[in-house]
Amino acid sequence: MPREVPWVEKYRPRRLDEIVGQTKAIEQVKAWIGAWLEGKPPKKKALILAGPPGTGKTTTVYALAREYGFEVIELNASDERTYEKIERYVQAAYTMDILGKRRKLIFLDEADNIEPTGAREIAKLIDRARNPIIMSANHYWEVPREIRSRAQIVEYKRLTQRDIIKALARILHHEGKRVPKELLYDIAKHAGGDLRAAVNDLQTVVTGGVEDAAQVLAYRDTEKSVFQALAQIFATDNAKKARMATLGVDMFPHELLQWIDENLPYVYYKPEDIARAYEALSRADIYLGRAQRTGNYGLWKYATDMMTAGVAVAGVKKKGFVRIYPPKTIKLLTESKAERGLRDSVVKKIMSEMHMAKLEALETLNYLRAIFENSADVAAHFVVYLELTEKEVEFIAGDRERARTIWAKSLNIHKKLKERGELEGHVEAAVEKEPGETGPKEEAVEAPEEISEEELEKAEEEMESVEEPKESGKVDKPKKKGKQATLFDFLGKK
Numbered sequence: 003m004p005r006e007v008p009w010v011e012k013y014r015p016r017r018l019d020e021i022v023g024q025t026k027a028i029e030q031v032k033a034w035i036g037a038w039l040e041g042k043p044p045k046k047k048a049l050i051l052a053g054p055p056g057t058g059k060t061t062t063v064y065a066l067a068r069e070y071g072f073e074v075i076e077l078n079a080s081d082e083r084t085y086e087k088i089e090r091y092v093q094a095a096y097t098m099d100i101l102g103k104r105r106k107l108i109f110l111d112e113a114d115n116i117e118p119t120g121a122r123e124i125a126k127l128i129d130r131a132r133n134p135i136i137m138s139a140n141h142y143w144e145v146p147r148e149i150r151s152r153a154q155i156v157e158y159k160r161l162t163q164r165d166i167i168k169a170l171a172r173i174l175h176h177e178g179k180r181v182p183k184e185l186l187y188d189i190a191k192h193a194g195g196d197l198r199a200a201v202n203d204l205q206t207v208v209t210g211g212v213e214d215a216a217q218v219l220a221y222r223d224t225e226k227s228v229f230q231a232l233a234q235i236f237a238t239d240n241a242k243k244a245r246m247a248t249l250g251v252d253m254f255p256h257e258l259l260q261w262i263d264e265n266l267p268y269v270y271y272k273p274e275d276i277a278r279a280y281e282a283l284s285r286a287d288i289y290l291g292r293a294q295r296t297g298n299y300g301l302w303k304y305a306t307d308m309m310t311a312g313v314a315v316a317g318v319k320k321k322g323f324v325r326i327y328p329p330k331t332i333k334l335l336t337e338s339k340a341e342r343g344l345r346d347s348v349v350k351k352i353m354s355e356m357h358m359a360k361l362e363a364l365e366t367l368n369y370l371r372a373i374f375e376n377s378a379d380v381a382a383h384f385v386v387y388l389e390l391t392e393k394e395v396e397f398i399a400g401d402r403e404r405a406r407t408i409w410a411k412s413l414n415i416h417k418k419l420k421e422r423g424e425l426e427g428h429v430e431a432a433v434e435k436e437p438g439e440t441g442p443k444e445e446a447v448e449a450p451e452e453i454s455e456e457e458l459e460k461a462e463e464e465m466e467s468v469e470e471p472k473e474s475g476k477v478d479k480p481k482k483k484g485k486q487a488t489l490f491d492f493l494g495k496k
């Protein structure tokens with residue numbers, strides 16, 4: 003299914019007068035570009051748009067270019083070849099202009115990330131520039147001094163709640179959607195002046211259902227940067243960018259791992275890419291474990307590299323808007339009493355059927371959630387295997403429609419198994435049990451007919467190695483050989 007276009011792109015203002023809350027900044031930018039257009043380049047040939055994320059800096063550059071007929075050459079300050087590229091465009095732009103082509107406007111993002119050597123070179127280029135150079139930075143004082151001294155600063159303010167509400171209302175109007183007024187206020191309040199975050203939250207709660215709102219917003223205050231960091235990791239194929247994304251995230255690596263872990267299944271298409279990404283995560287987990295045991299916390303760096311860069315390069319990502327959710331194990335704290343009851347009963351079943359400790363079972367529940375979302379067929383096998391009830395299926399699926407499909411498929415599997423005599427009696431407890439009916443039925447314990455000689459021999463050998471005597475007439479499921487079963491064992495068996 004194609005993903006939705008991110009609303010931050012869909013509703014990015016195209017014109018300068020659509021940008022809210024930055025009147026003074028826009029006036030300054032217009033005056034500066036006006037000087038270029040009159041053929042009298044301003045004394046400061048570069049402009050630094052400085053201010054918090056999501057306040058309209060990039061939007062200004064593109065709207066400006068559209069209105070004044072420039073082609074934007076966007077470069078990233080952390081790209082090692084930025085200098086070469088700027089040089090090429092600064093010169094090319096001049097010649098091209100004579101040929102009547104569109105003028106170039108060089109846009110340098112993240113100017114607060116320029117390395118000192120690069121900064122000196124870029125400063126020289128500013129001196130020679132024949133075309134406008136606009137830069138953006140979140141932290142003005144971290145832009146190298148040589149560049150600051152050659153650039154005019156334009157300050158972008160954090161947007162007010164009022165501005166944010168106005169912008170969100172406009173989007174809702176276009177989408178033909180409504181949300182409760184209090185929710186709109188809540189989103190605006192939690193965004194902390196960042197309209198990008200607010201628009202993303204709005205899209206999350208509108209597309210995911212308004213019930214999501216409490217969970218998402220509850221984390222916005224404290225975990226704001228982790229949402230941004232994950233969005234960056236899941237949007238890039240560049241290892242360095244992914245690694246940088248988590249800088250400044252106020253969180254221990256194992257917490258971060260949990261966030262990445264739970265959001266991963268929604269990012270990649272192909273099972274092999276998901277597997278590769280999980281492989282990177284499990285390596286990260288190994289490093290974390292080792293750091294914990296040995297006290298060598300230098301290993302955290304490797305763990306973080308694996309969970310950021312390792313995950314980012316794992317495969318082809320889905321395009322478009324990715325909803326980032328708080329980890330469900332953390333989210334469990336906000337579950338209702340009824341939900342907690344269901345969760346506990348599912349976890350107990352996982353613990354007993356798969357021989358797992360509670361923590362592992364909780365983690366497995368999260369994998370199950372991803373499976374229930376992505377494959378109704380596989381999910382249905384789990385329903386039978388774990389003897390889940392309809393309510394439990396609904397709880398894991400988190401969506402009534404989806405749960406119904408999975409439940410219907412599981413009834414089919416159940417029926418087939420029953421016909422083939424492969425079903426143990428207790429499974430029926432989860433489906434429909436005849437009143438008074440208890441233990442397994444006679445035919446349910448017979449060995450399937452099509453088993454080969456070879457397999458029988460092997461099975462006998464294995465039976466001999468099991469020490470515990472068995473009650474007569476009772477047959478264990480093959481998975482219950484005392485060894486812990488994993489989801490992967492299960493998937494392999496299917």
Ligand SMILES: Nc1ncnc2c1ncn2[C@@H]1O[C@H](COP(=O)(O)OP(=O)(O)OP(=O)(O)O)[C@@H](O)[C@H]1O
Pocket residue numbers: 009010011013014015020021022023024053054055056057058059060061062138139140161169197198201
């Ligand atoms: N002042 C604004 N008016 C209208 N929409 C805005 C404004 N600021 C941000 N937005 C919305 O948020 C999105 C992100 O804004 P933009 O890319 O301009 O942020 P930025 O200031 O460049 O952030 P960063 O510093 O993170 O690059 C835009 O696509 C737009 O939807």
